[in-house]
Amino acid sequence: MAGPENRARMAAPIWAEETMGTAFDEMTGPDGSSRPGYGFLRKWLESTPPEMLALRRAEAELLFRRIGITFAVYGETDAEERIIPFDIIPRVIGKGEWERLSAGLEQRVRALNMFLADIYGPAEILKAGIVPPELVYRNPYYRPEMAGLKLAHDIYVHIAGIDIVRVDDRDFYVLEDNARTPSGVSYMLENREVMMRLFPDLFAENRIDPVENYPEELLATLKTVAPHSAPADPTVALLTPGPFNSAYYEHSFLADKLGVELVEGRDLLVHDNVLLMRTTEGPKRVDVLYRRLDDDFLDPLTFRPDSTLGIPGIMNAYRAGNVTLANAVGTGVADDKAVYSYMPEIVRFYLGEEARLKNVPTWRCREDEARRYVLGHLHEVVVKEVAGSGGYGMMIGPSADKATRELFAAKIEANPENFIAQPTLALSTSPTFVDAGIAPRHVDLRPFVLSGADKVRIVPGGLTRVALKDGSLVVNSSQGGGTKDTWVLSE
Amino acid sequence: MLSRTADSLFWLSRYVERADNTARIIDAASRLVAMPIAYAGTSNEWESALAAAGALWSFQERHPTADRDAVIDFLAFSPDNPSSIRSCIETARHNARSVRGALTTEMWEAMNAAWLELKRYDGRAMDRTALNDFLSRVKEACLRFDGSAYRTMLRNDVYFFSRIGVYLERADNTARILDVKYHVLLPETVSVGGGLDYFQWASILRSVSALTAYRWVYRQSLKPWLIADLLVLNEQMPRSLASCYENLSAFLDELSIAYGRQGAAQRTARSIRTRLQNASISDIFQKKGLHEFLSEFIADNGRLGAAIAEQYLT
Numbered sequence: 001m002a003g004p005e006n007r008a009r010m011a012a013p014i015w016a017e018e019t020m021g022t023a024f025d026e027m028t029g030p031d032g033s034s035r036p037g038y039g040f041l042r043k044w045l046e047s048t049p050p051e052m053l054a055l056r057r058a059e060a061e062l063l064f065r066r067i068g069i070t071f072a073v074y075g076e077t078d079a080e081e082r083i084i085p086f087d088i089i090p091r092v093i094g095k096g097e098w099e100r101l102s103a104g105l106e107q108r109v110r111a112l113n114m115f116l117a118d119i120y121g122p123a124e125i126l127k128a129g130i131v132p133p134e135l136v137y138r139n140p141y142y143r144p145e146m147a148g149l150k151l152a153h154d155i156y157v158h159i160a161g162i163d164i165v166r167v168d169d170r171d172f173y174v175l176e177d178n179a180r181t182p183s184g185v186s187y188m189l190e191n192r193e194v195m196m197r198l199f200p201d202l203f204a205e206n207r208i209d210p211v212e213n214y215p216e217e218l219l220a221t222l223k224t225v226a227p228h229s230a231p232a233d234p235t236v237a238l239l240t241p242g243p244f245n246s247a248y249y250e251h252s253f254l255a256d257k258l259g260v261e262l263v264e265g266r267d268l269l270v271h272d273n274v275l276l277m278r279t280t281e282g283p284k285r286v287d288v289l290y291r292r293l294d295d296d297f298l299d300p301l302t303f304r305p306d307s308t309l310g311i312p313g314i315m316n317a318y319r320a321g322n323v324t325l326a327n328a329v330g331t332g333v334a335d336d337k338a339v340y341s342y343m344p345e346i347v348r349f350y351l352g353e354e355a356r357l358k359n360v361p362t363w364r365c366r367e368d369e370a371r372r373y374v375l376g377h378l379h380e381v382v383v384k385e386v387a388g389s390g391g392y393g394m395m396i397g398p399s400a401d402k403a404t405r406e407l408f409a410a411k412i413e414a415n416p417e418n419f420i421a422q423p424t425l426a427l428s429t430s431p432t433f434v435d436a437g438i439a440p441r442h443v444d445l446r447p448f449v450l451s452g453a454d455k456v457r458i459v460p461g462g463l464t465r466v467a468l469k470d471g472s473l474v475v476n477s478s479q480g481g482g483t484k485d486t487w488v489l490s491e
Numbered sequence: 492m493l494s495r496t497a498d499s500l501f502w503l504s505r506y507v508e509r510a511d512n513t514a515r516i517i518d519a520a521s522r523l524v525a526m527p528i529a530y531a532g533t534s535n536e537w538e539s540a541l542a543a544a545g546a547l548w549s550f551q552e553r554h555p556t557a558d559r560d561a562v563i564d565f566l567a568f569s570p571d572n573p574s575s576i577r578s579c580i581e582t583a584r585h586n587a588r589s590v591r592g593a594l595t596t597e598m599w600e601a602m603n604a605a606w607l608e609l610k611r612y613d614g615r616a617m618d619r620t621a622l623n624d625f626l627s628r629v630k631e632a633c634l635r636f637d638g639s640a641y642r643t644m645l646r647n648d649v650y651f652f653s654r655i656g657v658y659l660e661r662a663d664n665t666a667r668i669l670d671v672k673y674h675v676l677l678p679e680t681v682s683v684g685g686g687l688d689y690f691q692w693a694s695i696l697r698s699v700s701a702l703t704a705y706r707w708v709y710r711q712s713l714k715p716w717l718i719a720d721l722l723v724l725n726e727q728m729p730r731s732l733a734s735c736y737e738n739l740s741a742f743l744d745e746l747s748i749a750y751g752r753q754g755a756a757q758r759t760a761r762s763i764r765t766r767l768q769n770a771s772i773s774d775i776f777q778k779k780g781l782h783e784f785l786s787e788f789i790a791d792n793g794r795l796g797a798a799i800a801e802q803y804l805t
Contacts, residue, residue: 280492
């Protein structure tokens with residue numbers, strides 16, 4: 001590696017063999033020129049020797065270990081010191097692109113909230129025949145306990161993580177709406193911290209929008225949605241399933257940044273339909289609970305009776321209007337993949353506008369014609385379970401073997417309403433520092449959208465996930481994906 | 492502050508203190524056992540080490556005889572013993588992790604480093620050198636944790652609860668060591684001062700790191716009532732019952748000031764402290780007997796723990 005004949009070659013960055021020439025690359029246009037906003041990055045990559053990049057990558061890993069983000073995965077006998085791989089080459093989004101994207105995100109989340117208020121209320125959209133009622137009422141995430149309940153400020157999804165992909169330089173596609181308990185925001189914040197420590201010059205020379213105010217925006221959002229009966233400065237707490245949860249690091253990180261108590265179910269009790277936390281100064285009222293615990297486990301008296309993580313009676317306090325849960329109970333019905341396919345209609349129905357963000361075309365296997373098409377094109381499409389998430393329960397047709405395709409065909413035949421299919425997208429690529437050098441790798445983006453009583457807040461940025469394996473389309477960290485810092489340019 | 496957070500902090504400190512204490516007990520016992528019988532006496536040192544660590548019963552449930560390897564394994568490494576050094580460090584680290592936001596970076600790093608380092612030791616087949624090495628690392632780890640708490644924490648309720656844990660545990664440990672050793676050396680039928688065995692007494696002082704302190708304070712040969720005086724009543728001696736209660740009262744008072752009210756915990760601590768301040772060692776020996784005095788103290792200390800739990804931790 002260190003021989004003199006190598007050194008000359010090592011002085012310039014290695015542009016690894018292009019294997020994904022067909023996908024849209026966010027840095028390099030089809031003619032080889034830099035796309036807008038990427039000029040500085042290209043110059044930087046070309047002037048930085050790969051040894052330096054490798055050194056910085058090692059430093060980044062050290063920083064992540066020191067910060068303790070390694071403790072995300074925790075075995076009982078041994079702490080598995082796994083860290084999600086971090087790529088030091090940032091992903092860049094231009095000012096204009098971001099403005100279009102954030103307007104689309106705001107529109108989408110407004111529609112999601114109106115949809116939820118409607119289906120748990122007057123159900124106009126079902127009466128109008130826009131969305132089939134059985135998609136809502138037979139949905140496993142539909143909570144009859146929420147029907148007819150008037151929520152403070154009519155907001156259901158206070159924190160949304162909308163997964164966005166690109167296939168060309170024009171459109172943003174929504175891949176998934178995460179409306180339950182989306183995670184990953186701690187990586188957005190930590191990635192930026194690490195990048196600012198490693199590359200202060202890049203930040204000084206380029207105007208990059210900050211993301212560090214996310215906790216402040218989140219706290220402001222949560223305070224605006226407190227129950228009407230709450231004091232002017234409501235008490236917020238963050239509910240975690242506990243240290244054994246894989247996202248525990250994020251929960252404690254956020255509670256710390258928000259300056260609120262990190263509570264577990266056993267710290268809370270309900271008395272006279274009021275939610276209280278046990279403190280050293282006696283019981284203290286909680287007005288807003290940012291809960292990172294699934295509906296199923298929230299209240300053993302209402303949902304799973306075997307849940308030891310929840311709080312008996314919290315649904316009574318909720319229904320009495322004495323506490324706000326963020327997100328609301330029953331939001332899962334809106335991020336279901338079958339409901340997803342109706343989002344363009346849902347946006348049009350409530351807002352009278354065309355959706356600014358595109359939906360990936362979706363075949364609903366419950367419809368005969370669509371199902372026939374999917375079964376005939378399994379080698380081309382991506383099949384997903386309607387309620388699946390995290391990259392589980394899906395099949396990527398082009399890379400699946402025959403046995404897997406047959407398995408999914410049988411599953412679809414047996415239970416068609418449980419599946420949808422989408423064309424396999426050539427996700428955009430972003431330059432990534434891999435073992436072979438710098439190479440394009442597929443990316444997606446999860447921006448976080450905060451809906452308060454006063455307004456919608458979106459911090460410019462998000463979590464960029466990258467499929468580190470050559471040709472892979474799966475970006476989920478549970479399946480070998482990594483992350484990047486996401487830079488939204490100010491000018 | 493959440494009661495659970497306070498509870499975790501309190502027990503985090505207690506477990507670190509307990510690990511340190513158990514390391515000293517093992518250390519003192521190994522030294523004594525290595526001596527010829529003429530000096531060390533014929534009592535089973537390992538059995539009294541178990542008793543001093545409050546682990547005799549649970550040990551006897553599992554092992555027929557208290558031999559060296561079995562006792563060291565039980566006190567230092569056994570997962571069956573929730574107070575073994577390894578269990579203490581595991582539990583302490585688990586607690587630290589669950590209240591990481593309340594700890595300073597230095598404390599968390601000290602705790603995590605201790606856990607990472609100590610779990611490398613294999614309890615089986617540990618020779619004397621390795622054992623010494625292990626024990627001194629335990630002591631160093633505890634010092635580092637305690638020192639980082641002292642140097643880096645804000646002086647608020649978080650700090651007060653962690654200190655209260657230290658002193659409550661320490662008072663219990665000192666009382667037990669003294670009680671067990673006193674019993675071994677001086678059964679009720681033998682008068683005080685008779686049958687003094689220098690090495691046994693030195694071993695007691697060693698297990699609370701007070702051998703040098705004794706010489707500085709009394710400037711004379713080891714006498715059982717002076718040793719008792721040092722460990723029970725001397726407020727200068729940081730492991731004495733009196734010093735522990737001076738601190739317990741002070742930190743509980745700090746809490747009551749911070750929270751604007753006091754309760755059973757403050758009153759209990761104050762009354763125990765007053766009793767210690769008004770006692771003299773000759774009264775303790777002559778009127779009540781040291782064993783009775785210590786048994787009563789251990790029970791009172793337990794009651795204070797319950798009062799603290801009731802008032803703040805649940």
